[in-house]
Amino acid sequence: MTTVTTVLGLLPMALGFGEGAELRKPLAIAIIFGLLFATVLILIVVPVLYLLFENFRGTPDLQRVK
Numbered sequence: 327m328t329t330v331t332t333v334l335g336l337l338p339m340a341l342g343f344g345e346g347a348e349l350r351k352p353l354a355i356a357i358i359f360g361l362l363f364a365t366v367l368i369l370i371v372v373p374v375l376y377l378l379f380e381n382f383r384g385t386p387d388l389q390r391v392k
Contacts, residue, residue: 329365333358 339347340354 329361332361 336354336358339350340358342348342351
């Protein structure tokens with residue numbers, strides 16, 4: 327949720343409205359894409375890599391309740 331609010335808050339700055347926008351626009355774009363990349367990395371890539379390494383080791387990835 328923090329990432330979403332930050333991205334939405336930086337959106338007007340990234341669109342380049344107002345005085346001095348040529349200086350602020352690249353910074354806003356870099357922050358937005360950095361946050362989105364980090365969020366995807368943490369929420370998708372890291373858990374997938376964890377499951378792949380656990381399956382490669384031969385240990386069960388989740389305890390199954392019957």
